[in-house]
Amino acid sequence: MTIEIGTTIKSRPSDLSATDAAAAIASGELTSEKLVESCLERIEERDADVLAWAHLDADNALMQARAADAVRPLGPLHGVPVGLKDIIDAFDMPTGFNSPIYTQHTPRADSACAALIRNVGGIVFGKTVTTEFANRHPGPTRNPHDPARTPGGSSSGSAAAVADRQVPLAVGTQTSGSIIRPSAFCGVVGYKPSFGEISRVGVKQQSGSLDTLGLCARSVGDIELLRAVLTATPYEPVSPSGFGVRIAVCRPPEWDKAGAPARASVEKAAADIGNAGAGIVDVELPPTLFDGWLDVHRRIANFEGARNFGFEKAHYKDKLSKALYEGRIQDGERCTMDEYIAAQRKAEKMRAWMDEAFEGFDAILTLSAAGEAPVGQGDTGNATFNSLWTLLYTPCITLPSGVGPAGMPLGIQLIGRRFEDERLFAIASTVEDLFKAR
Amino acid sequence: MTIEIGTTIKSRPSDLSATDAAAAIASGELTSEKLVESCLERIEERDADVLAWAHLDADNALMQARAADAVRPLGPLHGVPVGLKDIIDAFDMPTGFNSPIYTQHTPRADSACAALIRNVGGIVFGKTVTTEFANRHPGPTRNPHDPARTPGGSSSGSAAAVADRQVPLAVGTQTSGSIIRPSAFCGVVGYKPSFGEISRVGVKQQSGSLDTLGLCARSVGDIELLRAVLTATPYEPVSPSGFGVRIAVCRPPEWDKAGAPARASVEKAAADIGNAGAGIVDVELPPTLFDGWLDVHRRIANFEGARNFGFEKAHYKDKLSKALYEGRIQDGERCTMDEYIAAQRKAEKMRAWMDEAFEGFDAILTLSAAGEAPVGQGDTGNATFNSLWTLLYTPCITLPSGVGPAGMPLGIQLIGRRFEDERLFAIASTVEDLFKAR
Numbered sequence A, B: 001m002t003i004e005i006g007t008t009i010k011s012r013p014s015d016l017s018a019t020d021a022a023a024a025i026a027s028g029e030l031t032s033e034k035l036v037e038s039c040l041e042r043i044e045e046r047d048a049d050v051l052a053w054a055h056l057d058a059d060n061a062l063m064q065a066r067a068a069d070a071v072r073p074l075g076p077l078h079g080v081p082v083g084l085k086d087i088i089d090a091f092d093m094p095t096g097f098n099s100p101i102y103t104q105h106t107p108r109a110d111s112a113c114a115a116l117i118r119n120v121g122g123i124v125f126g127k128t129v130t131t132e133f134a135n136r137h138p139g140p141t142r143n144p145h146d147p148a149r150t151p152g153g154s155s156s157g158s159a160a161a162v163a164d165r166q167v168p169l170a171v172g173t174q175t176s177g178s179i180i181r182p183s184a185f186c187g188v189v190g191y192k193p194s195f196g197e198i199s200r201v202g203v204k205q206q207s208g209s210l211d212t213l214g215l216c217a218r219s220v221g222d223i224e225l226l227r228a229v230l231t232a233t234p235y236e237p238v239s240p241s242g243f244g245v246r247i248a249v250c251r252p253p254e255w256d257k258a259g260a261p262a263r264a265s266v267e268k269a270a271a272d273i274g275n276a277g278a279g280i281v282d283v284e285l286p287p288t289l290f291d292g293w294l295d296v297h298r299r300i301a302n303f304e305g306a307r308n309f310g311f312e313k314a315h316y317k318d319k320l321s322k323a324l325y326e327g328r329i330q331d332g333e334r335c336t337m338d339e340y341i342a343a344q345r346k347a348e349k350m351r352a353w354m355d356e357a358f359e360g361f362d363a364i365l366t367l368s369a370a371g372e373a374p375v376g377q378g379d380t381g382n383a384t385f386n387s388l389w390t391l392l393y394t395p396c397i398t399l400p401s402g403v404g405p406a407g408m409p410l411g412i413q414l415i416g417r418r419f420e421d422e423r424l425f426a427i428a429s430t431v432e433d434l435f436k437a438r
Helices: A017-026 A032-050 A058-068 A113-119 A156-163 A180-186 A219-232 A260-275 A293-308 A311-317 A322-334 A339-358 A382-394 A422-438 B018-027 B032-052 B060-071 B113-118 B155-162 B179-188 B220-230 B260-275 B293-308 B312-317 B322-334 B337-360 B383-394 B421-437
Strands: A004-005 A008-010 A054-055 A083-085 A123-128 A169-174 A187-192 A214-216 A246-250 A278-283 A363-367 A398-402 A409-415 B003-005 B008-010 B053-055 B082-087 B124-128 B169-174 B190-194 B212-217 B246-252 B279-283 B363-365 B396-403 B408-417
Touching: A017 A032, A017 A219, A032 A058, A032 A083, A032 A156, A058 A123, A058 A322, A083 A113, A083 A156, A113 A123, A113 A219, A113 B312, A123 A156, A156 A169, A156 A214, A169 A219, A169 B032, A180 A187, A180 A214, A180 A322, A180 A409, A187 A219, A214 B155, A219 A278, A219 B212, A246 A260, A246 A339, A246 B260, A260 A278, A260 A363, A260 A398, A260 A409, A260 A422, A260 B260, A278 A339, A293 A311, A293 A322, A293 A339, A293 A382, A293 B113, A311 A322, A311 A339, A311 B113, A311 B179, A322 B279, A382 A409, A382 B113, A398 A422, A422 B155, B003 B082, B018 B032, B018 B220, B032 B060, B032 B082, B032 B124, B032 B155, B053 B155, B060 B124, B082 B113, B113 B220, B124 B155, B155 B169, B155 B179, B155 B212, B169 B220, B179 B190, B179 B212, B179 B279, B179 B383, B179 B396, B179 B408, B190 B220, B212 B220, B220 B421, B246 B260, B246 B337, B260 B279, B260 B363, B260 B396, B260 B408, B260 B421, B279 B337, B293 B322, B293 B337, B312 B322, B312 B421, B322 B396, B337 B383, B363 B421, B383 B408, B396 B421, B408 B421
Parallel strands: A083 A123, A083 A169, A246 A278, A246 A363, B082 B124, B082 B169, B246 B279, B246 B363
Antiparallel strands: A004 A008, A054 A123, A169 A214, A187 A214, A187 A398, A363 A409, A398 A409, B003 B008, B053 B124, B169 B212, B190 B212, B190 B396, B363 B408, B396 B408
16 A cells, blocks of 8 residues: 655555644545554564564554544544553553563553543554663664664663654653663654653653653654643644754763764764854853762662662562662662752752753754664663753753664754753754755 | 550550550560551541541451561561551552542552551551542541541541541642641641652652652651651651751731631740740742742642543543542643743742742741631632642641630641751651640
């Protein structure tokens, strides 16, 4: 089956963007059932190589699609399938957390985001593979560009499924770098909103102060669509900002730990954006305030994680991975209340500094990850270039910025001021267009 | 059965403070089984009048008690029963949220706080009545001092059961005034910690930005004990501050909406504390920043609530109360993203102002509620004197401060600087001793 949307001939519905698919369904050019069938076909071809799905019930997905086709569009996502990371509940599917503790666990209720997707006619398509409890212990998913490599984590299946055109949209979470890094490794657009904007009801918690829901898509426009759905706000795509903006390049203290190709990709993006007319400045994080930020993030995440996994630790200690138990949990048990509070106070000061710094520029440009996705499935990669921005509560977008020496995707990260996500979309879509043209 | 602890003859184990009960169990003077039996006896005598329990399985409580008696004490709460508000999960009990939607719902896992209580040998005794989803629609619980009056809400059963000596400790939550108000109405000590200190895993969420777990007990010392357990930190009771402190009396703009007896109770507390040697000052909330704070609280709570109840709204709209659906949910649907973000930004400015204001004093003294518990069960009372402090993320303690003209309890509220909960305990225990002596 082929379908023509506008002037572009797409080979199959599963290749469509969410925005185009929703428009085609609304106009009657496409049905949700055909779209879901097309996604299922793509998965059948590719699943042995990618392994992005923790749970996928074709009958359930098709039933939802036929129900959507039977009514007039309820909203801007009508009939479009969305994958949910398998730490996010749907009432009609198991939630497994990639943990042997929770096999056969089906929650009583939808998460807020599953309910919000269904509320506008969207299809809760299936559950994408997560690392264990969105921590470090990896799941089976492979990078769709090279099955010998990691897709990144913890939202491994969400990034891989979207990159592989198995589904146009997926929801994930980020506590350190779990949206931006896998999105960069898989070559998709990843978005972590301003902290607090998307409800975490029905999402397994690691760190209440850091866990942030985020999105994977193949365009900034699709990210905007799904964000409107998940915040239950009107969908009004922003106009691109153009290049009358100031972009601050951030080379954090850990800059030299990134590979040369990743650093070069940021520098080239800065040069291209500057040549297009934008003002390019540098932003330096003042060492007196930002030295030790990794410990601030670690103390908050681990102090909270050690308490949040209290039930699993008490009943199923032997079913927790060493990475989780000896890492987050035991480290968090060693963290004192005074250390935790000092970390929280320092994080607030860092956030206040960053908020003021945005008086001097419109967005920050920095690394999305240390480089291309590493070979091997044992480790999902380094979150160093993401955790700071999770801690700072700022909105972040990673855009595919080319390929590295191994032919794998590279990304660059754009960061906006907290609560100014729409301004970040306007800049990111401008840069996205620039990258497409180069 | 009678038991002698130190020099005080108590009529029955259920009258003991948690601290005394834990000490008696640790020393072998008392067993957890005897304590639990005594609580069950008290409930049997009183349940028809108070109706504090949503779920109570005597066999389960006794089984946990015998298991505690069979081992050496695991921690400072060993063998002591704790009630959990019925929006907080325990794996071996139903969670009903006081909603017809969730009859027969037993969660898969313990909440973090249930696991932390069990982890130190505490007994998860039963589930206390909540208003519907911790919102406004009341449950059946009555004020133990007068069954014609409300116990307050939303942590109605937690406050009533502790006040009625049915259990020494209970956990609740506060989004507006749901710990402090019922504690004041029932004449117990209520504590809302600094925002973020006690894990909300396994707790039904209304507002991620405001929901705060809190505690009910019959003494500041017992609050300290349970806080140590729920933060998984060492239990080290603080020394009373004495009166070498500065206390700021806060008469908020809504002061005149409180009854004369409640206002007089605050003024008398200020005079007594001042006569004992403390410095008494006034703190005024600057109108340019604090005018409209009720709308700030409402917008955050309702914007988030409308999204958080997405599943219940989609599937069970007719089983939601009018108070919840037409109040929080529909009001939250009308709130725009810009209004929500403006409210979040204003709340952060108010928090920063308050944090600096604490340079000038050690604690704030203000109203816990508008007066004595009102007659009738249809409304749990006015949260105006609590919501501001929930919004400001500051730790709060209400102490019983006498009785009003109807013979019902009055309370006064002490407020500390965010993250300085232990300093607040030191001041509150000083004031508690002063009140006992007067």
